[in-house]
Amino acid sequence: MTAILPIAPTPDLGGPSHEAGLGGLIALVEGVEQAFPLSEVVVRTAIVADCARTVVEQRFENPFSQPLEAVHLFPLPEDGAVVEVELKAGEMTVRAECREREAAEKAFAEARDAGHRAALLTAERADVHTLRVTRIPPGEEVRVRIVVVERLEKVDGRYRWRFPTVIPPRYLPGDPVSHRGDGVLPATDRVPDADRLQPPVRLNGGTSLDLEVEIQGPVRNLQCAQHAFRIDLDGAIRVAPAADTTLDRDFVLAFATAEADAMVSRAWTDGTHTLVAVEPPSVALPKALPRDAVFVVDISGSMSGVKMRAAKLALKSAVHGLAPGDRFRMIAFDDRVEAMSPDLLAYDEGTLARADAWIGALDARGGTEMLPAIAEALKGDDVVGRSRSVLFITDGQAWNEAELTAAVANRRKGARFFTFGIDTAVNGALLKRLARVGGGTCELCTPSDDIEEALASLEARFGNPVLENVRVDGLPAARFTGEAVFTGRPATLLIEGAPASLTVRGQGPDGEQVFTVEPKRLAFPIGALWGRERVAALEDRLVLKPFEEEALRPEIVRVALQYGIASRFTSFVAVDTSRVVEGELKTVIQPAEAPHAWDMMSGGAPPPAGAMPPPMAMPAPMPSQAPARYPNLGSAAGGRASGDAAIGNRKAAPRRMQDAKPAPGGVLGRIADALFGGAVDKESAPKGFAASEEASFDLGEGAAPPAPPPPPKMARELYAPSPEPDASAAPPSSDAAGDLARSQSADGSFGGDVARTAAALLALVLLGNTRRTGSRRRTVAKAAQWLQAHASDPLAALALKLLAEAESGAAVTPGDAWAPLFQAGTEGRALQQAAQA
C-alpha cells in the first residue's frame, strides 16, 4: 500500500473545538453574510437612430483576507460587439487589448503569476461571455468597464432593445467527455464547449443592477415589459427601472420614434461602413398562398408555470389564425416528441376542435430535447402552390445551438422556420439564429406580454417575406446571403463602404424592386457592427460546413482583430503592472440568480432517484432559511434533509420548516440529473441502461430517471376536452375579443349562424378591430368573408355595412336594428357588453 494516509489532524486546526467535533464546520458558516464578489452592475445605454451603445460596469469586491480571482459568466446582447474593455481600480485605469484568445490567456496567466491585477474577457457564444478578474487585493474593489455596440431591432413600427442579465439553467444533451472550463456542466460529445457556459445557480439574494437608457429624439408608445420604470425628460429621454432591480430577467424596452414612424428605408454611415435599414415596401400584397403550417411547442420542464400558459395561448392563437384551405400539424416536445397527427390535416371544424383539445391537455415535463422535434417538424417535401412554414414556440433554453442551427438549415428545403420565444430571460441568441438560417423571423416575448397581439402581428408575416434576397449593388455585405424583409420586420444590411447614394435590390412576389437610399452621417462605430455581423456569418458557415474550419477559423480571427471585437477566438486582456498583490489566490465563480418566474426554480430538490429514505420517527429539523422569493428552494434542501436529520440532531436546529415533504419535480433541484443525465449510479445500473441514462444532461429539467416508456403516440390525439381550462391565462372578462376569436369556427362563422356571426363581428369592431387593424383583424376578416356569402340576410348586410364604415374611420354606434343581434347567443351577450362599454 503506497498511498499516504493523513493522520487525524490536530483538534484545533479548524476552529474552536466543539463537543460533537462539528464546531469547525459551524464556525465556517456562522457570520458569513455575503460572499460573492460581484457587488454591482451599472449599465448606461445610449440609443441613437438604429443603433445602441452600452457601457456595462461590473464591480467586484474582495471581502476575504487573501487575493481573489473572480470568474463571471454573464450574457450580453446577442447582436452586440464588445469593442472596449477597461480595468479600473481607484485612479488606475488600464485599457484592454484585443488579442487572439490563446495569447490573451497567456498574458493573463503571466500577470496572475506575477501578482498583477488583470482582466480577461472572452465571448464564448454570441450572448455568453466570460470575465476573469484576478489579484483583487483583500478588502478592495476592482471595476471592469465593457463597451458593447449593437444595431436595434424594429418590430411592427417599434424599436426593441433587450438587455439580458442572467444565463438561465439550460438543457445540455450528449455524453460527457471532459470538464475543464469554469461552468458547472461538462463538455459533451454533442456540445464540446458546454463546460464554459453554465454558471452555478445562486440560491439567495442578487446583485444590484443600476440601469439607465437614454434615447434621442421624441419618443412615443414606450413600454418596458418586465420592469416598472421611470422616465426623466431633461434633454434626452432617460428610462430606468423604478425599483431596486437585480440580475434575474431581461430588461426589455420598446418604443417608437420619428424614424420608426417614417416607414421608409434609411441608411447610416460612419465614413467607412454603412448600415441600411430596408423597410417593407408599401405595395399591396398579392393573395397569400395556402399554407402548410407546422406548430411546434416546447413542453419541457423549464416551460412550466406562466411560460407554459403563454405558450399554449400562443399555440391556440396561431392555430385559430389559419384559414380554410390551409393545412396544419402540431408537435409537442420535451425529451420525447408527440405529434397530434402523423401528417398534415385540413383546417376545418373537426380538426380545429381536436387541436384545441390537444393543446388543452399539454403540460410541461422533461428535458428540452429540440433536435428530434425540429427533424419531425421539417419532414416532408415542398408542395408547389403552397407555402411551408414552421412556428417553433419555446424558451430556447438548450445549449446545443450548433447542431440545432445545422438541423434547421440542412433540413428545411423550401420551408420557412419561424421562432417564437417566451421567457423572462429568453435565449435570443439561439432563436434568432434558428430563424436566420431558417429563412423566417424571430419574435421574442415575455410571459407578461400580450401574446395574442404578438401572434396577430406574427400572423401577417407567417408564410413568405415581402422582399427576398435584398442586396446593395456593388458593395460587400457582412452576410454572404441576401436578407429577407417581412411585413412589419425591416431588414438591416451592413455594408463595407460609404457611398453618397446606394441602390438596394430585392425580389418581391411581383418581380424585382429597386430603390436608392442616401446614407446619413452617424457618429457610431458601424464598422464594429459590420465586423460582428461578418463573424456571425462566418460562425454560421462553420456550423453548416465544419470541414471548412481550417479556412474559416483564421478568417474569424482576422476579422475580429481587424475590428477589435471579442469573439470565440479573440479576447480582451488588461494587465495593471503598477502593483504586486501577493498571497495565495482564492478563486470564486460568481453564481447566477434563478430567472424570475421560473416555476421549476421553486420546485424543490433533487427528487429521490431511488427509494425514499424510511420515514423519520419524529419531525425532522428543516435546514432552511428560504427567501420569500423562492419559497420552495428551502424545501429543496429540506426535502433532502429530512433524512439528514438522522445525522446529528443533538443540537436544536436554528431554523425549521413546517413542511418536510420533498416537492416533486422542481427543476432547480433536478440540476442534479442534469449534471450527469439523472443517471443512477453507473455501476449499479443494468448494462445497456446506463448509456441511455447518461445520454442527456439537463441542468434544470431532466425527466426523472429512469424515464418511463413513452405513452402510445395516439394518446394525446384522442384526448377529449381540455382538463384545465385555458382561461387561467387570461380572465375572460378582460379579453372578450380573445374569447370570441377562440370560439370562431374554422370556416370563419360563429356556430354557422348568421346572427351570431354578425353579433361577434360587431362586438370585435366595437372592441377596436377591423380587417386591417387590431390584434383580432384576422378574426374579423374571416367572419366578414363568411358573412359575405350570406349577404342576402339583412343582419349579415348590416354587420358588413357597419364594418365598412368603421374601416373608413366612422364611429360605429348601436342602433335599434341591433336588437335581434343582442339575442344571438354568447356572441349577442358579448356585443351587448361591448355596446354598453
Next chain:
Amino acid sequence: MNPDRTRTYTLGELVVESARLLRQIGTSVSDERVSDAPDARAVRYYQGLGLIDRPLRYDGRMAIYGWSHLCRILAVKILQSQGYSLTQIQAAFSAQPASAIEAAVLQALGAHGSPAATPAEPAAPARLHTFELAPGVQLTIDPRVVADPEGLARRIHQLVQGALP
C-alpha cells in the same frame, strides 16, 4: 477509518463512501437511526450550485472525483443536519478557503472517533500535520512554515517511495 486523500471515486463510489462516513458520524450522535446519504442526484445538484468543484477528470464518460469532493459533500450534509440551509452553505463555501473546509471536516470525522482516526500522536504539537507514508513511517509538517503540507507530503512520498517498507 480515515478518508484517504489520494483516493479517487466514481460517482457511485463517492456516494457510497460519503454514506459510510456519514453513518459513522451519525451513529455516534443520533442513536439507532439510519442516516441518509446523498445520492447521485444530490451530488450533481451540489455541483450545479457550485458547492463542489468540477470532477478531477473524466475516464471515458465517467466522472472521477477526489478527496475535496468527498469533503464538501460531508460538509454539506453535516451542516444540513445541524440546521443550516443550502443558501447559508453556498455563501460559506464561497467565502471560506478550501483548506479550512477540509480541516473542519477532518476534525468532525476525527472527533467522532473511529479506531483508525484516533490520533496516533496525542502529544504532538497542536498545529502540526501528520502523514503516514507507509505503515509505521510518519511525516510531520508544520503548516505555519510550509504553505502546502499536503502537497509537500505527496512529493516526499513520491521521492522516497522506493525506500519505504
